[in-house]
Amino acid sequence: MKMTSPGSRLNSNSRLARLALAGATSTLFLVAAGCSSSTTASTTTQQPASTGAQHISLVASTPATTTEVFSAKPGSVTVSFAVPSNVPHGLQVESPSGAVVGQIAAFENGTKSVTVSVTTGSYTIWCLTNGQKASIAHARINVQ
Numbered sequence: 116m117k118m119t120s121p122g123s124r125l126n127s128n129s130r131l132a133r134l135a136l137a138g139a140t141s142t143l144f145l146v147a148a149g150c151s152s153s154t155t156a157s158t159t160t161q162q163p164a165s166t167g168a169q170h171i172s173l174v175a176s177t178p179a180t181t182t183e184v185f186s187a188k189p190g191s192v193t194v195s196f197a198v199p200s201n202v203p204h205g206l207q208v209e210s211p212s213g214a215v216v217g218q219i220a221a222f223e224n225g226t227k228s229v230t231v232s233v234t235t236g237s238y239t240i241w242c243l244t245n246g247q248k249a250s251i252a253h254a255r256i257n258v259q
Contacts, residue, residue: 175204183254197226205243211236
């Protein structure tokens with residue numbers, strides 16, 4: 116049996132309390148930051164040779180100042196969107212003419228996907244928070 120003095124237990128407990136407070140503060144920051152102006156993208160593009168499938172993965176995060184750009188071939192592109200928080204986010208894919216060709220309704224804590232048919236041109240992916248588009252596009256898909 117390991118013996119500890121009351122002072123060392125207090126220090127251990129205060130360290131735990133500080134860690135818990137830091138975690139709570141970080142969580143509040145993430146919730147407040149949300150996607151109010153845009154989101155950053157954590158992305159991967161996969162094009163398996165056997166199926167010709169095209170896939171883009173995006174993650175809702177803190178506001179961004181740039182737009183991720185991807186290349187794709189005409190056909191189908193699946194866009195996966197992860198929301199790792201309790202702040203609802205949605206996603207909208209617009210064609211070169213501005214028409215909505217794919218959408219994911221706002222959701223929390225999870226991942227959803229939408230598959231869109233694309234032809235030559237530039238498609239824009241917008242993050243939606245409270246039904247409103249972000250001020251900066253989340254991503255762009257250049258189809259050639």
